[in-house]
Amino acid sequence: MNSSGKSPDSSSEKDIISDLQSRNMVVQLAGGDELAAHLAEARRVVYCGFDPTASSLHIGSMVPLLALKRFQMAGHKPIALVGGATGMIGDPSFKDSERKLNSTDIISDWVEQLKPQLSQFLDFDCGENSALLVNNLDWTQDYDVLSFLRDVGKHFAVNAMIQKESVKQRLEREGEGISFTEFSYMILQSYDFAELNKRYDCTMQIGGSDQWGNITGGIDLTRRMHQNQVFGATLPLVTKADGSKFGKTESGTIWLDPKKTSPYAFYQFWLGTADADVYKFLKFFTFLSSEQIDEIEAQDKASDMKPQAQGILAREVTELVHGEQGLSAAVRISEALFSGDIASLTAEDLQQVEQDGLPCSTISSESNGIVEVLVATELAKSNKMAREFIGNNAVSVNGQLVADQDFALTQGKALHTQYFVLKRGKKLFHLVKLVA
RNA sequence: GGAGGGGUUCCCGAGUGGCCAAAGGGAUCAGACUGUAAAUCUGACGCGCAAGCUUCGGUGGUUCGAAUCCACCCCCCUCCA
Numbered sequence: 001m002n003s004s005g006k007s008p009d010s011s012s013e014k015d016i017i018s019d020l021q022s023r024n025m026v027v028q029l030a031g032g033d034e035l036a037a038h039l040a041e042a043r044r045v046v047y048c049g050f051d052p053t054a055s056s057l058h059i060g061s062m063v064p065l066l067a068l069k070r071f072q073m074a075g076h077k078p079i080a081l082v083g084g085a086t087g088m089i090g091d092p093s094f095k096d097s098e099r100k101l102n103s104t105d106i107i108s109d110w111v112e113q114l115k116p117q118l119s120q121f122l123d124f125d126c127g128e129n130s131a132l133l134v135n136n137l138d139w140t141q142d143y144d145v146l147s148f149l150r151d152v153g154k155h156f157a158v159n160a161m162i163q164k165e166s167v168k169q170r171l172e173r174e175g176e177g178i179s180f181t182e183f184s185y186m187i188l189q190s191y192d193f194a195e196l197n198k199r200y201d202c203t204m205q206i207g208g209s210d211q212w213g214n215i216t217g218g219i220d221l222t223r224r225m226h227q228n229q230v231f232g233a234t235l236p237l238v239t240k241a242d243g244s245k246f247g248k249t250e251s252g253t254i255w256l257d258p259k260k261t262s263p264y265a266f267y268q269f270w271l272g273t274a275d276a277d278v279y280k281f282l283k284f285f286t287f288l289s290s291e292q293i294d295e296i297e298a299q300d301k302a303s304d305m306k307p308q309a310q311g312i313l314a315r316e317v318t319e320l321v322h323g324e325q326g327l328s329a330a331v332r333i334s335e336a337l338f339s340g341d342i343a344s345l346t347a348e349d350l351q352q353v354e355q356d357g358l359p360c361s362t363i364s365s366e367s368n369g370i371v372e373v374l375v376a377t378e379l380a381k382s383n384k385m386a387r388e389f390i391g392n393n394a395v396s397v398n399g400q401l402v403a404d405q406d407f408a409l410t411q412g413k414a415l416h417t418q419y420f421v422l423k424r425g426k427k428l429f430h431l432v433k434l435v436a
Numbered sequence: 437g438g439a440g441g442g443g444u445u446c447c448c449g450a451g452u453g454g455c456c457a458a459a460g461g462g463a464u465c466a467g468a469c470u471g472u473a474a475a476u477c478u479g480a481c482g483c484g485c486a487a488g489c490u491u492c493g494g495u496g497g498u499u500c501g502a503a504u505c506c507a508c509c510c511c512c513c514u515c516c517a
Binding site: 274338382405424426 | 465466473512
């Protein structure tokens with residue numbers, strides 16, 4: 001969908017750092033003026049790490065991941081590192097409490113699940129700047145402790161480590177502490193950078209702004225171990241204008257894995273972006289140029305209508321993550337549920353909606369009371385809540401408001417003798433099929 | 437190992453024998469208003485239609501009655517060794 005494999009000397013374009021800056025995507029740069037020259041000079045190798053903290057990446061990881069892609073598009077060679085080793089330790093950066101360790105089995109399983117997700121945005125077959133996927137477990141698991149402490153640990157001053165902003169609150173906050181395990185995380189990540197520098201001549205690391213301490217640690221270590229000057233940049237952690245946490249909804253985190261967050265739910269998430277955030281998110285999460293985005297914003301400002309930006313954002317990002325198919329499925333469901341008259345949907349429409357990934361359950365004619373069905377479909381988490389929703393006029397079936405708590409989903413009321421489209425609140429839908 | 441401080445409902449955090457299903461804030465959900473925004477207002481926020489039932493790290497105990505008192509245990513933090 002996007003061109004790639006350009007040579008690094010396509011000097012007519014903006015350099016990658018200026019491009020990122022125009023998107024407000026640079027928080028800190030290590031290396032300053034030298035960095036721009038370094039990147040302009042030749043094809044460079046750029047890395048970013050992703051730890052397996054779940055079985056899927058979530059949308060928060062997209063900013064650095066897409067940034068790697070942006071580097072590749074600018075002609076550089078990206079390395080996506082999956083943290084099979086660092087994931088076993090747990091990054092304490094800006095975390096307010098110690099985390100419990102996951103079992104090694106789970107972590108290696110997660111590593112495998114993350115690999116295809118990390119790969120999907122990058123081009124692994126475009127010649128000189130083909131992407132690389134590596135696992136830091138490869139160079140740490142057989143490193144013996146004594147050698148590690150002598151060769152690597154010796155380069156770190158604890159005095160400096162405890163000064164890092166990223167662990168300060170853990171050291172100072174009353175009621176919290178930090179284990180040596182987590183405290184050592186920085187050393188491991190620093191070593192990754194040094195190792196990638198040695199193996200692949202990697203000279204640049206990017207990461208979220210919480211990674212600044214770990215990145216600068218790696219820069220120092222690489223200089224000490226290999227006498228090489230390397231560089232770093234941090235990207236913004238995505239925040240929302242209203243202060244609430246980005247990437248979460250009622251039903252939880254927005255994952256990249258379509259089995260965990262359906263393309264429809266994913267699309268709806270982006271569609272719900274606040275006006276105050278949407279232009280910023282377009283810059284972070286899409287490959288539209290800054291100029292195009294500014295133009296969209298100007299048009300929205302000039303118009304009295306509802307802004308077009310959310311729709312553009314939702315389409316761009318859904319297509320990027322779930323492909324054309326995923327996007328069209330998401331759009332089909334959305335149109336069926338939000339713009340049409342639900343009762344007039346054909347049986348084929350409803351089947352399509354089910355296939356497209358709208359949550360769907362079956363019920364039998366013995367257990368078709370509305371309260372029961374709301375709980376069974378998890379539209380309400382208890383009978384009590386279900387009754388409250390009905391009392392608040394928050395529930396509708398096939399487009400008809402349900403006011404009666406004893407309402408039953410009988411065949412006579414079904415669409416095409418078996419379908420019910422349940423709606424709770426303004427945007428939560430569930431398809432129910434009646435089976436005899 | 438020693439001394440001290442803690443573990444309360446999703447989170448923070450009050451509560452030190454009955455007035456406690458447990459203050460307050462946050463988050464979340466619903467409704468009104470809207471643009472499937474934001475802000476604002478209203479309501480809900482352990483389970484149960486209800487009577488009532490189950491909760492305050494765990495287990496036992498004291499008591500008519502315990503989140504609150506006692507014993508033991510588990511976990512966390514700080515300082516000292």
